[in-house]
Amino acid sequence: MLLRTLLTACAFVPSPGKFPATGDDTIAGGIFCLSLTDLATYLAKTGNNPGATGTESPKGSAAATSGSGPYPAQTFTDSTLPKHTIYAPKKPPTNVTMPVIAWGNGGCATDPTTHSNFLLEIASHGYVIAADGIAGGKTGASQSMVTDMRASIDWFTKGTGAAKYGNVNTSALATMGHSCGGLESMSTAYHDDRVKRIVMFNIGIFNDEKRYLLQEIKVPVAWFVGGPKDMGYPNVEKDYKLLPAGLPAYKASLDTGHGGTFAATNGGKAAKGAVNYLEWQFRNDETAKAKLLDPKAAGSLVSDNWTVQFKNWT
Template sequence: MIRYLVLALLIFPAIAFSCKSFGEITAFKTLDSGGSGKFKAIAASESGLPGYVFYQPKNIGEAVAQEHGLPVVIFANGGCNDTSFPFERMLSEIASHGYLVIALGAMQNRLDDRPLKKAANEMMTEALDWIGRASQTKGGRYFSSVDMNNVAFAGQSCGGAQVLAVASDPRVKTYLMFNSGIGDMTMAKADRQSLNALHGPILYLVGGDSDVATDNAKLDYQRINHVPVAFANLPGGGHSGTFEEPLGGSFTRVALKWLDWHLNGKDANASTFLKRDLAGFDDWEIKAKRFSGT
């Protein structure tokens, strides 16, 4: 009997270890009581994909039963760093509304609890590759749990440049640029020519004149003429936005309006960006172009 078991493991290793490879949470924490959405969220470390944080509904089965597959957001961090610690309140809040967010860099409890490194651009596509395989692996936590037809790439500051560097990935449906714009710079292997790789609607969120990314974001907005683009500005928001506020503040609420519109089919949200229906966003300035009717 032992001989046959060993033989089976040698012949079918992927099957034998599929459950362990896809969907074993090794550590987690809760932020802002799990968020304001209908699914309490956690930030988790996943054994099958170390070096990332998975922001997700804690009861992912319940979320999938209601949402029929969670849209996926891959997030690159400010400074191109391998930590999402400064953005975890926003990312957890997004997850609580029925999203799976995978952020570059291992989970931290304090920003100084490990040395920081630069995250490679390829980590974004590798995360998408992994969750795609995991969603097809029976017995794993993520089996049939994600909607690979509704994927966003998002990034803050230098992380936005990383988004542009891998923007050509055909699986991506929409993009979010937080306090970011490439302008005439070269950063993270991206430059103004990288804008040509965009193939879906893109949202820029900036923090006014005190945000060092605002001028570059304005240049990008002017130059993008082949895909729909929106520009959301919070005067006085600065380069750090509202990420440290409870639930990630109003930057998060604007981002959720966009994500729910483009990845969850909530077309009523379009009015926030196309008709400047800014109820609840009184301090924001929003404009858009290349959308139908604009």
């Protein structure tokens, strides 16, 4: 048996064969992330530019909508899950069971506003999302932690707070996030069997010495990244290869740089990719699956200029 060490009050120090019991750490993003100081050092060393954009980056102002799905969505604050924002259909649907998502923001920010177009789009297809933070970031913290995303999971699975938004399906639960929030989603899912899928945007593990922790990931992982200009791109290339043998994985890249398309109307092409992935995974939608896996399918990601790679799926 590999040694599993519970780290509580101290920062996780990676060492091959050293597996903490949870993904918690003293830094935002958890055990798969790195500190802001280390990030600055990394960027100076590699020359990566988090502000780089690409041919698919959003241009102009986005229209404000309730999403393009069949269930117009909005944001809610909920006293049963403080310091979070809920994205859900305006009216609880009566004809659909809704998968649930715990979301982490870019920079592990405590304000999800910059991702609202994207999150409303997903919610409008019949999903309930609990995002770290509230509009304005008035949570008393500068960055979110694994404990914040775990609070979302607990809210979905242990209490009754989420039930007011409709018929939620806690057996179809994903952790998702952008940048630091993406690493938070993987750290939160680590050793938590309530999480069935991990979806990460524009990010991979920065530290080579932490990649051995990927051995402990037990559920399918999907990455949506922003092409070679994205500071997450080279690390995702490494992580994809190092997942446990036989574990399903999906990797799609679009020329946006690190910022993705979150700010576009209805979240742009990143939201389209995410919705189709979730519909395939949690609702067994064969049309959505084809868009992800078959370049010749109508509306495929490849036809939208994504470069796609996947393994252990047919």
